[in-house]
Amino acid sequence: MSTEDLKNQATNKADEQEPTISRRYFLAGTACLSVTTAIALSPLLNAEEVPSGDDFIQKHYKELSKEDKKEIFAKLESNINKQYGVAATISDPQPLEGVEFAYVLNLGRCIGCRKCVYACMDENNQSRSPQKQYIRVMKMKKGTINLETSSHDYPEKEASSKDHFYMPVACQQCREPKCIEVCPVKATWKEKDGIVVVDYNWCIGCRYCEAACPYHARRFNFAKPQVPAKDINPDMGYLSNRPRYMGVMEKCTFCLHKTRRGEYPSCMEVCPTGSRKFGNIRDPESEVRKIIEQERVFVLKQEVGTLPKFYYTFAK
């Protein structure tokens, strides 16, 4: 055999082995593939929330430029208007210079009326069904601070009992937050003024932070948050009380859309007994600073080393 013959033979073989797809098979295959894909994706149609393409490519909050934010806020506002018919404004107040927020709660005064719980729900557009609340009021027998024997589902007629005291527990805004350490995508972080926030668009909903928090202060949206349109609070902060999505984590942010403007958080203003005190811990003239200096304050679960900025006291 000559080399030419061998070459010819090889090309002949290649011709024989070359896969030939007829138009019929191609079209049939495409049709089958499209149908199966459509069937496979059809559950998405029943999903309560499907993020848009823009949501998918949106950057982390810290990487957003001013123009990006403007665009995103405008889009969110129009979405809120479409969904609830409310002209909401989304603000993004930045941490104030030289300000670190702290909270003091006087357990000697608290009567466990739970008004703070519902004022918080109202302010922060929290889901009414399923119910989400940031504050849990623990009812404890006098004589011990034992969370083991506490309950947070006591009926309202058991409030202001003389044999018990009441300990409202919300996010403690730790200096060493365990929740941000465990976040695999850095969707939660501590701001300069000490407030721990969540980027609801970046959160993947793994709930590591919920497990890491020793105070059970974080809430997860297993279902789409439901808020009646007429109860929507139109004064919204991007990192605080804008409507949340299904499958993201949320938490108390000390009402940062209010407090960074110099106002008090809602739970404090509603407290009928004045047992809640809020302010700038770095200002020596502030109420919280004076209480911390003059009274015996303590923090919850000191032994876990989270260094909370939420202090409890038994002052007069």
Added chain:
Amino acid sequence: MGNSEKKAHFEKGELWKKIVLPGTIILLLILVFWGDNKPDIPDPISLNTQWYTPETARGEILANTVMPGNCFICHSVQIPDPNTIRPQFAHITVKLEHGVNDRCYNCHHLYDRDSLAGDGEKKISFATPEKLCARCHGIIVRDWKEGTHGLRQGGWLVKEGNTPTNFTCTECHDPHSPQFKYDMAAPAPSWPEKTLRKSRHSDDDPKSAYLTESIQERF
């Protein structure tokens, strides 16, 4: 290959093109618009506005409110006795539960019905009750002046737009019965059972009793 055979083959391909492709597209469209059977979620119930309306914890006993009418109809005739202990005559409905302070004229001025009792013969206006309270509760009034006692509204930062509201003593405490009598408590959370911190160890529960008693014994 004959010409007719070629034509047949071409027509066969055309058939696939004409039937299968539009068929697939129609099927896809049906599937896309099929799944509009979202579960009916009932409208969420609004919160009771009373649960979050700011108000003070005074929780007043109605009889302890300001008495209408002209005081001097009676008090011009009656010679005031500084040792009067119980609210009498027209004031019989007033419930006085102010600890050991059980004399009317400890706080009320002996001769002037529109004033409170200051040092000696001095008068204190009803508009500034804290001056009267400070005569016994000095430390608390000091705290109140600093802002560490009592309810405050308005804002932590003093600036334009924030109107700080301070409440005086009698806006939160009924002076005749200063303990809070607030009964506007809001209901318990309606969370899923497993996420609630249930009162598993109630006061009657032996485990709870063991936990609380063992600690109380040390005191």
